[in-house]
Amino acid sequence: MKRTIQVFVACFLLLAAQQTFAQMxxxxxxKAGPNFANIDTKASAGQNYKNRTGFHGGAFVLxxxxxxxxxxxxxxxxxxxKVQINSQNFExxxxxxxxxxxxxxxTVAGINIQAGPQFGFVTNAEAPIEDQLNPGSYKVADVKDKMKSSDITAALGLGWDLPFGLTIDxxxxxxxxxxxxxxxxxxxxTDAKNQVFQLSLGYKLIKLGK
Structure with a gap:
Protein backbone atom coordinates (compact mmCIF):
# COMPACT_ATOMS: atom_id res chain seq x y z
CA MET A 1 0.00 0.00 0.00
CA LYS A 2 2.79 2.38 0.96
CA ARG A 3 4.61 1.70 -2.31
CA THR A 4 1.41 2.31 -4.27
CA ILE A 5 1.01 5.70 -2.61
CA GLN A 6 4.64 6.57 -3.39
CA VAL A 7 4.15 5.68 -7.05
CA PHE A 8 0.92 7.71 -7.17
CA VAL A 9 2.63 10.78 -5.63
CA ALA A 10 5.60 10.46 -8.01
CA CYS A 11 3.26 10.29 -11.02
CA PHE A 12 1.29 13.28 -9.74
CA LEU A 13 4.46 15.37 -9.29
CA LEU A 14 5.72 14.36 -12.73
CA LEU A 15 2.41 15.35 -14.33
CA ALA A 16 2.39 18.68 -12.46
CA ALA A 17 5.95 19.40 -13.60
CA GLN A 18 5.03 18.61 -17.21
CA GLN A 19 2.02 20.92 -17.05
CA THR A 20 4.11 23.71 -15.53
CA PHE A 21 6.81 23.32 -18.17
CA ALA A 22 4.18 23.28 -20.92
CA GLN A 23 2.90 26.66 -19.73
CA MET A 24 6.36 28.23 -19.45
CA LYS A 31 15.02 45.64 -28.56
CA ALA A 32 15.71 49.28 -29.41
CA GLY A 33 14.09 52.69 -29.44
CA PRO A 34 14.32 56.36 -28.47
CA ASN A 35 15.22 57.82 -25.08
CA PHE A 36 13.77 61.08 -23.81
CA ALA A 37 16.24 61.92 -21.06
CA ASN A 38 16.63 64.70 -18.53
CA ILE A 39 18.28 65.50 -15.21
CA ASP A 40 16.25 65.48 -12.01
CA THR A 41 17.46 67.91 -9.34
CA LYS A 42 15.92 69.83 -6.44
CA ALA A 43 18.40 72.67 -6.86
CA SER A 44 17.44 75.92 -8.59
CA ALA A 45 19.68 74.87 -11.48
CA GLY A 46 17.02 72.31 -12.40
CA GLN A 47 15.12 74.91 -14.40
CA ASN A 48 18.06 75.02 -16.81
CA TYR A 49 17.76 71.32 -17.75
CA LYS A 50 15.59 70.29 -20.71
CA ASN A 51 14.81 66.96 -22.39
CA ARG A 52 17.41 65.42 -24.68
CA THR A 53 16.56 62.74 -27.24
CA GLY A 54 18.87 59.75 -27.45
CA PHE A 55 18.81 56.05 -28.30
CA HIS A 56 18.86 52.71 -26.50
CA GLY A 57 19.31 49.20 -27.80
CA GLY A 58 20.30 45.74 -26.63
CA ALA A 59 19.09 42.25 -25.78
CA PHE A 60 16.71 40.59 -23.33
CA VAL A 61 15.83 37.17 -21.93
CA LEU A 62 12.23 36.45 -20.88
CA LYS A 82 20.03 69.87 -22.73
CA VAL A 83 21.26 72.57 -20.39
CA GLN A 84 21.37 76.35 -20.49
CA ILE A 85 24.23 78.21 -18.82
CA ASN A 86 24.57 81.99 -19.04
CA SER A 87 22.05 82.04 -21.94
CA GLN A 88 24.17 79.50 -23.83
CA ASN A 89 22.66 76.16 -24.86
CA PHE A 90 24.62 72.92 -24.44
CA GLU A 91 24.03 69.17 -24.23
CA THR A 107 -3.13 40.73 -17.91
CA VAL A 108 -4.97 40.06 -21.20
CA ALA A 109 -3.85 39.64 -24.82
CA GLY A 110 -0.14 39.91 -23.92
CA ILE A 111 -0.49 43.30 -22.19
CA ASN A 112 1.77 43.49 -19.13
CA ILE A 113 2.74 45.77 -16.26
CA GLN A 114 6.47 46.02 -15.57
CA ALA A 115 8.54 47.04 -12.55
CA GLY A 116 12.05 46.40 -11.33
CA PRO A 117 15.51 47.76 -10.55
CA GLN A 118 18.04 48.89 -13.13
CA PHE A 119 21.79 48.95 -12.60
CA GLY A 120 23.83 51.25 -14.85
CA PHE A 121 27.53 51.71 -15.56
CA VAL A 122 28.74 54.93 -17.20
CA THR A 123 31.01 54.46 -20.22
CA ASN A 124 31.19 58.02 -21.54
CA ALA A 125 30.22 61.43 -20.19
CA GLU A 126 30.41 64.93 -21.68
CA ALA A 127 29.01 68.09 -20.12
CA PRO A 128 29.61 71.85 -20.26
CA ILE A 129 32.50 73.16 -18.15
CA GLU A 130 34.01 76.61 -17.82
CA ASP A 131 36.78 77.37 -20.33
CA GLN A 132 39.91 78.08 -18.27
CA LEU A 133 41.36 80.16 -21.11
CA ASN A 134 38.20 82.25 -21.38
CA PRO A 135 36.55 82.69 -17.94
CA GLY A 136 32.78 83.08 -18.10
CA SER A 137 32.61 81.03 -21.29
CA TYR A 138 31.68 77.33 -21.37
CA LYS A 139 32.49 74.37 -23.59
CA VAL A 140 31.48 70.70 -23.70
CA ALA A 141 34.24 68.41 -22.43
CA ASP A 142 34.86 64.95 -20.96
CA VAL A 143 33.60 64.83 -17.35
CA LYS A 144 33.69 61.08 -16.75
CA ASP A 145 36.18 61.59 -13.92
CA LYS A 146 33.53 63.68 -12.12
CA MET A 147 30.79 61.04 -12.54
CA LYS A 148 29.93 58.13 -10.28
CA SER A 149 30.79 54.94 -12.12
CA SER A 150 27.45 53.27 -11.37
CA ASP A 151 23.80 54.29 -11.28
CA ILE A 152 20.72 52.74 -9.65
CA THR A 153 17.28 53.34 -11.14
CA ALA A 154 13.68 52.31 -10.45
CA ALA A 155 11.97 51.26 -13.69
CA LEU A 156 8.19 51.23 -14.24
CA GLY A 157 6.38 50.53 -17.47
CA LEU A 158 3.74 48.93 -19.65
CA GLY A 159 4.33 46.37 -22.37
CA TRP A 160 2.53 44.42 -25.04
CA ASP A 161 3.70 41.06 -26.36
CA LEU A 162 2.28 40.88 -29.88
CA PRO A 163 1.95 37.86 -32.16
CA PHE A 164 4.92 36.76 -34.29
CA GLY A 165 7.40 37.60 -31.53
CA LEU A 166 7.03 41.39 -31.56
CA THR A 167 7.08 43.41 -28.31
CA ILE A 168 6.31 47.04 -27.48
CA ASP A 169 7.40 48.70 -24.21
CA THR A 190 25.89 67.42 -7.37
CA ASP A 191 22.36 66.27 -6.47
CA ALA A 192 21.51 65.54 -10.12
CA LYS A 193 19.88 62.18 -10.94
CA ASN A 194 19.00 60.54 -14.23
CA GLN A 195 15.43 60.35 -15.46
CA VAL A 196 14.60 58.69 -18.78
CA PHE A 197 11.40 57.85 -20.66
CA GLN A 198 11.89 55.01 -23.16
CA LEU A 199 9.86 53.60 -26.04
CA SER A 200 11.04 50.21 -27.31
CA LEU A 201 10.26 47.87 -30.15
CA GLY A 202 11.53 44.32 -29.68
CA TYR A 203 11.60 40.97 -31.39
CA LYS A 204 11.95 37.48 -29.89
CA LEU A 205 14.66 35.77 -31.94
CA ILE A 206 14.27 32.49 -30.04
CA LYS A 207 11.05 31.38 -28.37
CA LEU A 208 10.47 28.09 -26.53
CA GLY A 209 7.10 27.27 -24.97
CA LYS A 210 3.85 29.19 -25.04
Missing part, protein backbone atom coordinates in the same frame (compact mmCIF):
# COMPACT_ATOMS: atom_id res chain seq x y z
CA UNK A 25 8.05 30.35 -22.05
CA UNK A 26 11.73 31.06 -22.57
CA UNK A 27 12.57 33.74 -25.10
CA UNK A 28 15.69 35.58 -26.21
CA UNK A 29 15.33 38.79 -28.18
CA UNK A 30 16.55 42.22 -29.14
CA UNK A 63 11.32 33.62 -18.50
CA UNK A 64 7.54 33.47 -18.24
CA UNK A 65 5.26 31.14 -16.27
CA UNK A 66 1.53 31.71 -16.78
CA UNK A 67 0.90 35.33 -15.70
CA UNK A 68 4.31 36.23 -14.27
CA UNK A 69 7.56 36.79 -16.11
CA UNK A 70 11.07 37.95 -15.28
CA UNK A 71 13.04 39.78 -17.95
CA UNK A 72 16.71 40.71 -17.45
CA UNK A 73 18.14 42.96 -20.17
CA UNK A 74 21.42 44.55 -21.18
CA UNK A 75 21.08 47.90 -22.94
CA UNK A 76 23.32 50.56 -24.43
CA UNK A 77 21.67 53.86 -23.46
CA UNK A 78 22.29 57.50 -24.44
CA UNK A 79 21.15 59.81 -21.64
CA UNK A 80 21.82 63.31 -20.28
CA UNK A 81 19.98 66.55 -21.01
CA UNK A 92 25.17 66.85 -21.48
CA UNK A 93 25.81 63.51 -23.18
CA UNK A 94 25.99 60.45 -20.93
CA UNK A 95 26.38 56.90 -22.22
CA UNK A 96 25.48 53.97 -19.96
CA UNK A 97 25.40 50.22 -20.14
CA UNK A 98 22.20 49.44 -18.21
CA UNK A 99 21.03 46.13 -16.77
CA UNK A 100 17.33 46.25 -15.87
CA UNK A 101 15.71 43.22 -14.22
CA UNK A 102 11.99 43.56 -14.84
CA UNK A 103 9.12 41.66 -13.23
CA UNK A 104 6.23 41.46 -15.70
CA UNK A 105 2.60 40.88 -14.68
CA UNK A 106 0.54 39.75 -17.66
CA UNK A 170 6.94 52.14 -22.67
CA UNK A 171 9.09 52.60 -19.59
CA UNK A 172 10.01 55.38 -17.15
CA UNK A 173 13.37 55.12 -15.38
CA UNK A 174 13.70 57.26 -12.27
CA UNK A 175 17.22 57.65 -10.91
CA UNK A 176 17.70 56.79 -7.24
CA UNK A 177 21.40 57.61 -6.98
CA UNK A 178 23.27 60.84 -7.69
CA UNK A 179 25.26 60.79 -10.92
CA UNK A 180 28.07 63.21 -9.97
CA UNK A 181 30.86 62.88 -7.43
CA UNK A 182 31.70 66.49 -8.21
CA UNK A 183 29.69 68.96 -10.30
CA UNK A 184 31.43 69.82 -13.61
CA UNK A 185 30.93 73.56 -13.03
CA UNK A 186 29.58 76.07 -10.54
CA UNK A 187 26.44 76.31 -12.70
CA UNK A 188 25.61 72.64 -12.12
CA UNK A 189 24.70 70.61 -9.06
Missing amino acids: QLAVGI IKATKIGIQPEILFSQQGS SNFTYVNIPVMIKLY ARYNLGLSKIYDKAPSTQQT
Whole structure:
Protein backbone atom coordinates (compact mmCIF):
# COMPACT_ATOMS: atom_id res chain seq x y z
CA MET A 1 0.00 0.00 0.00
CA LYS A 2 2.79 2.38 0.96
CA ARG A 3 4.61 1.70 -2.31
CA THR A 4 1.41 2.31 -4.27
CA ILE A 5 1.01 5.70 -2.61
CA GLN A 6 4.64 6.57 -3.39
CA VAL A 7 4.15 5.68 -7.05
CA PHE A 8 0.92 7.71 -7.17
CA VAL A 9 2.63 10.78 -5.63
CA ALA A 10 5.60 10.46 -8.01
CA CYS A 11 3.26 10.29 -11.02
CA PHE A 12 1.29 13.28 -9.74
CA LEU A 13 4.46 15.37 -9.29
CA LEU A 14 5.72 14.36 -12.73
CA LEU A 15 2.41 15.35 -14.33
CA ALA A 16 2.39 18.68 -12.46
CA ALA A 17 5.95 19.40 -13.60
CA GLN A 18 5.03 18.61 -17.21
CA GLN A 19 2.02 20.92 -17.05
CA THR A 20 4.11 23.71 -15.53
CA PHE A 21 6.81 23.32 -18.17
CA ALA A 22 4.18 23.28 -20.92
CA GLN A 23 2.90 26.66 -19.73
CA MET A 24 6.36 28.23 -19.45
CA GLN A 25 8.05 30.35 -22.05
CA LEU A 26 11.73 31.06 -22.57
CA ALA A 27 12.57 33.74 -25.10
CA VAL A 28 15.69 35.58 -26.21
CA GLY A 29 15.33 38.79 -28.18
CA ILE A 30 16.55 42.22 -29.14
CA LYS A 31 15.02 45.64 -28.56
CA ALA A 32 15.71 49.28 -29.41
CA GLY A 33 14.09 52.69 -29.44
CA PRO A 34 14.32 56.36 -28.47
CA ASN A 35 15.22 57.82 -25.08
CA PHE A 36 13.77 61.08 -23.81
CA ALA A 37 16.24 61.92 -21.06
CA ASN A 38 16.63 64.70 -18.53
CA ILE A 39 18.28 65.50 -15.21
CA ASP A 40 16.25 65.48 -12.01
CA THR A 41 17.46 67.91 -9.34
CA LYS A 42 15.92 69.83 -6.44
CA ALA A 43 18.40 72.67 -6.86
CA SER A 44 17.44 75.92 -8.59
CA ALA A 45 19.68 74.87 -11.48
CA GLY A 46 17.02 72.31 -12.40
CA GLN A 47 15.12 74.91 -14.40
CA ASN A 48 18.06 75.02 -16.81
CA TYR A 49 17.76 71.32 -17.75
CA LYS A 50 15.59 70.29 -20.71
CA ASN A 51 14.81 66.96 -22.39
CA ARG A 52 17.41 65.42 -24.68
CA THR A 53 16.56 62.74 -27.24
CA GLY A 54 18.87 59.75 -27.45
CA PHE A 55 18.81 56.05 -28.30
CA HIS A 56 18.86 52.71 -26.50
CA GLY A 57 19.31 49.20 -27.80
CA GLY A 58 20.30 45.74 -26.63
CA ALA A 59 19.09 42.25 -25.78
CA PHE A 60 16.71 40.59 -23.33
CA VAL A 61 15.83 37.17 -21.93
CA LEU A 62 12.23 36.45 -20.88
CA ILE A 63 11.32 33.62 -18.50
CA LYS A 64 7.54 33.47 -18.24
CA ALA A 65 5.26 31.14 -16.27
CA THR A 66 1.53 31.71 -16.78
CA LYS A 67 0.90 35.33 -15.70
CA ILE A 68 4.31 36.23 -14.27
CA GLY A 69 7.56 36.79 -16.11
CA ILE A 70 11.07 37.95 -15.28
CA GLN A 71 13.04 39.78 -17.95
CA PRO A 72 16.71 40.71 -17.45
CA GLU A 73 18.14 42.96 -20.17
CA ILE A 74 21.42 44.55 -21.18
CA LEU A 75 21.08 47.90 -22.94
CA PHE A 76 23.32 50.56 -24.43
CA SER A 77 21.67 53.86 -23.46
CA GLN A 78 22.29 57.50 -24.44
CA GLN A 79 21.15 59.81 -21.64
CA GLY A 80 21.82 63.31 -20.28
CA SER A 81 19.98 66.55 -21.01
CA LYS A 82 20.03 69.87 -22.73
CA VAL A 83 21.26 72.57 -20.39
CA GLN A 84 21.37 76.35 -20.49
CA ILE A 85 24.23 78.21 -18.82
CA ASN A 86 24.57 81.99 -19.04
CA SER A 87 22.05 82.04 -21.94
CA GLN A 88 24.17 79.50 -23.83
CA ASN A 89 22.66 76.16 -24.86
CA PHE A 90 24.62 72.92 -24.44
CA GLU A 91 24.03 69.17 -24.23
CA SER A 92 25.17 66.85 -21.48
CA ASN A 93 25.81 63.51 -23.18
CA PHE A 94 25.99 60.45 -20.93
CA THR A 95 26.38 56.90 -22.22
CA TYR A 96 25.48 53.97 -19.96
CA VAL A 97 25.40 50.22 -20.14
CA ASN A 98 22.20 49.44 -18.21
CA ILE A 99 21.03 46.13 -16.77
CA PRO A 100 17.33 46.25 -15.87
CA VAL A 101 15.71 43.22 -14.22
CA MET A 102 11.99 43.56 -14.84
CA ILE A 103 9.12 41.66 -13.23
CA LYS A 104 6.23 41.46 -15.70
CA LEU A 105 2.60 40.88 -14.68
CA TYR A 106 0.54 39.75 -17.66
CA THR A 107 -3.13 40.73 -17.91
CA VAL A 108 -4.97 40.06 -21.20
CA ALA A 109 -3.85 39.64 -24.82
CA GLY A 110 -0.14 39.91 -23.92
CA ILE A 111 -0.49 43.30 -22.19
CA ASN A 112 1.77 43.49 -19.13
CA ILE A 113 2.74 45.77 -16.26
CA GLN A 114 6.47 46.02 -15.57
CA ALA A 115 8.54 47.04 -12.55
CA GLY A 116 12.05 46.40 -11.33
CA PRO A 117 15.51 47.76 -10.55
CA GLN A 118 18.04 48.89 -13.13
CA PHE A 119 21.79 48.95 -12.60
CA GLY A 120 23.83 51.25 -14.85
CA PHE A 121 27.53 51.71 -15.56
CA VAL A 122 28.74 54.93 -17.20
CA THR A 123 31.01 54.46 -20.22
CA ASN A 124 31.19 58.02 -21.54
CA ALA A 125 30.22 61.43 -20.19
CA GLU A 126 30.41 64.93 -21.68
CA ALA A 127 29.01 68.09 -20.12
CA PRO A 128 29.61 71.85 -20.26
CA ILE A 129 32.50 73.16 -18.15
CA GLU A 130 34.01 76.61 -17.82
CA ASP A 131 36.78 77.37 -20.33
CA GLN A 132 39.91 78.08 -18.27
CA LEU A 133 41.36 80.16 -21.11
CA ASN A 134 38.20 82.25 -21.38
CA PRO A 135 36.55 82.69 -17.94
CA GLY A 136 32.78 83.08 -18.10
CA SER A 137 32.61 81.03 -21.29
CA TYR A 138 31.68 77.33 -21.37
CA LYS A 139 32.49 74.37 -23.59
CA VAL A 140 31.48 70.70 -23.70
CA ALA A 141 34.24 68.41 -22.43
CA ASP A 142 34.86 64.95 -20.96
CA VAL A 143 33.60 64.83 -17.35
CA LYS A 144 33.69 61.08 -16.75
CA ASP A 145 36.18 61.59 -13.92
CA LYS A 146 33.53 63.68 -12.12
CA MET A 147 30.79 61.04 -12.54
CA LYS A 148 29.93 58.13 -10.28
CA SER A 149 30.79 54.94 -12.12
CA SER A 150 27.45 53.27 -11.37
CA ASP A 151 23.80 54.29 -11.28
CA ILE A 152 20.72 52.74 -9.65
CA THR A 153 17.28 53.34 -11.14
CA ALA A 154 13.68 52.31 -10.45
CA ALA A 155 11.97 51.26 -13.69
CA LEU A 156 8.19 51.23 -14.24
CA GLY A 157 6.38 50.53 -17.47
CA LEU A 158 3.74 48.93 -19.65
CA GLY A 159 4.33 46.37 -22.37
CA TRP A 160 2.53 44.42 -25.04
CA ASP A 161 3.70 41.06 -26.36
CA LEU A 162 2.28 40.88 -29.88
CA PRO A 163 1.95 37.86 -32.16
CA PHE A 164 4.92 36.76 -34.29
CA GLY A 165 7.40 37.60 -31.53
CA LEU A 166 7.03 41.39 -31.56
CA THR A 167 7.08 43.41 -28.31
CA ILE A 168 6.31 47.04 -27.48
CA ASP A 169 7.40 48.70 -24.21
CA ALA A 170 6.94 52.14 -22.67
CA ARG A 171 9.09 52.60 -19.59
CA TYR A 172 10.01 55.38 -17.15
CA ASN A 173 13.37 55.12 -15.38
CA LEU A 174 13.70 57.26 -12.27
CA GLY A 175 17.22 57.65 -10.91
CA LEU A 176 17.70 56.79 -7.24
CA SER A 177 21.40 57.61 -6.98
CA LYS A 178 23.27 60.84 -7.69
CA ILE A 179 25.26 60.79 -10.92
CA TYR A 180 28.07 63.21 -9.97
CA ASP A 181 30.86 62.88 -7.43
CA LYS A 182 31.70 66.49 -8.21
CA ALA A 183 29.69 68.96 -10.30
CA PRO A 184 31.43 69.82 -13.61
CA SER A 185 30.93 73.56 -13.03
CA THR A 186 29.58 76.07 -10.54
CA GLN A 187 26.44 76.31 -12.70
CA GLN A 188 25.61 72.64 -12.12
CA THR A 189 24.70 70.61 -9.06
CA THR A 190 25.89 67.42 -7.37
CA ASP A 191 22.36 66.27 -6.47
CA ALA A 192 21.51 65.54 -10.12
CA LYS A 193 19.88 62.18 -10.94
CA ASN A 194 19.00 60.54 -14.23
CA GLN A 195 15.43 60.35 -15.46
CA VAL A 196 14.60 58.69 -18.78
CA PHE A 197 11.40 57.85 -20.66
CA GLN A 198 11.89 55.01 -23.16
CA LEU A 199 9.86 53.60 -26.04
CA SER A 200 11.04 50.21 -27.31
CA LEU A 201 10.26 47.87 -30.15
CA GLY A 202 11.53 44.32 -29.68
CA TYR A 203 11.60 40.97 -31.39
CA LYS A 204 11.95 37.48 -29.89
CA LEU A 205 14.66 35.77 -31.94
CA ILE A 206 14.27 32.49 -30.04
CA LYS A 207 11.05 31.38 -28.37
CA LEU A 208 10.47 28.09 -26.53
CA GLY A 209 7.10 27.27 -24.97
CA LYS A 210 3.85 29.19 -25.04
